[in-house]
Amino acid sequence: MELKAIVPFKRRGAKSRLKRLLTLEEREELALMMLNDVLTALSKSMIDEIEILATSGGFAVEEIEIGAMEVKYDERGLNEALNTAISGQEQPILIIMADIPLVTPDSINEMINRNEDVIVSPGRRGGTNALLLRKPSLFSVSYYGLSCIEHLERAALCNMSCGVHDSFFMSVDIDEIEDLVELLIHGKNTYSARYLNDLGLHLHADKESKRRVEVVR
Amino acid sequence: MELKAIVPFKRRGAKSRLKRLLTLEEREELALMMLNDVLTALSKSMIDEIEILATSGGFAVEEIEIGAMEVKYDERGLNEALNTAISGQEQPILIIMADIPLVTPDSINEMINRNEDVIVSPGRRGGTNALLLRKPSLFSVSYYGLSCIEHLERAALCNMSCGVHDSFFMSVDIDEIEDLVELLIHGKNTYSARYLNDLGLHLHADKESKRRVEVVR
Secondary structure (H helix, E strand, C coil): CCCEEEEEECCCCCCHHHCCCCCHHHHHHHHHHHHHHHHHHHHCCCCCEEEEEECCCCCCHHHCCCCCCEEEECCCCHHHHHHHHHCCCCCCEEEECCCCCCCCHHHHHHHHHCCCCEEEEECHHHCEEEEEECCHHHCCCCCCCCHHHHHHHHHHHCCCCEEECCCHHHHCCCCCHHHHHHHHHHCCCCHHHHHHHHCCCEEECCCCCCCCCEEEC | CCCEEEEEECCCCCCHHHCCCCCHHHHHHHHHHHHHHHHHHHHCCCCCEEEEEECCCCCCHHHCCCCCCEEEECCCCHHHHHHHHHCCCCCCEEEECCCCCCCCHHHHHHHHHCCCCEEEEECHHHCEEEEEECCHHHCCCCCCCCHHHHHHHHHHHCCCCEEECCCHHHHCCCCCHHHHHHHHHHCCCCHHHHHHHHCCCEEECCCCCCCCCEEEC
């Protein structure tokens, strides 16, 4: 059966919590670079079809560097836009966030190869960074807050089997400045880490003092 | 070939960064509960032999609730104690931290089933939460700071193949109060989360306000 990925993407005003280090323009560009990283991983995985769900304007498909895909626009909130997108869909769907640039094709394939009806790949603090739905038309998503637990509970309520996918690289969503540390440590071959390097951002570590590793510009 | 795990463990004065929520005695007890969780996962994995490397006193093997294992004492620093422990060892060794209570047997087995000489399972901020060494006698460890990168570089310098193991549950080491959030969200069946619940710690989330999930007591 064909397997489709939906990638919600918000460019306009993206990543406001990075504003101590990056200008608005740079943050919007970083969001686009991260989207390119996620699309690259998807295009190397078993996913057959990719749809970008643009939840803010200011974005054209020509800006994407990766293969062929569909772009839909829906400027409502994330939950409303996604629930409309999956309603009536009979094929399995992977909903995957656009701000997890470290995600690997292997990890996506591992999710796909599991057997449960609903599979959650958690982010830090209870988020859901990827969500595989075998029967999307029978489910509705609820992002924000402890969505990871909520998605598992909804699956149980619908008598669907569910599981948690264990991936560090999927768990790293880039929201805060400390998340950039992970991107610079592990993202050597990503568009987004190269973009940060081009802007002059780098890691600062002092092994002797046992202080935390930081990102500086 | 027999496969051995070494678990460095420091009880005395453990987890000082949790002191806003937990007393010294509670933190030391939490450290012991987390050790029990790691030992449980190891005992359900393909690991044949478990050694606890106690790097502080105040700890007796009778306090461990899981199976048979060896305890060695070495009160020097982590690197010195570990490098002594692995020198001259010809069998493969998994060094695994005692403060990653969410670790699963599946994830340990996945590490073991890989082919590289050196496999690093990263923690946040560049740490190394588990390290599999096929030829421990030819390697030396270097924890603290960006040890994840340093271990990969050392492997390359020694002409050993190396890889990164992608596990969220291994990446969650419990150092800071915000790490307890992960333990309470995902650790339902762990000794350590049950201990925190018994102390009255719980999650506080307010979905409407989009504020972060917090741990309160």
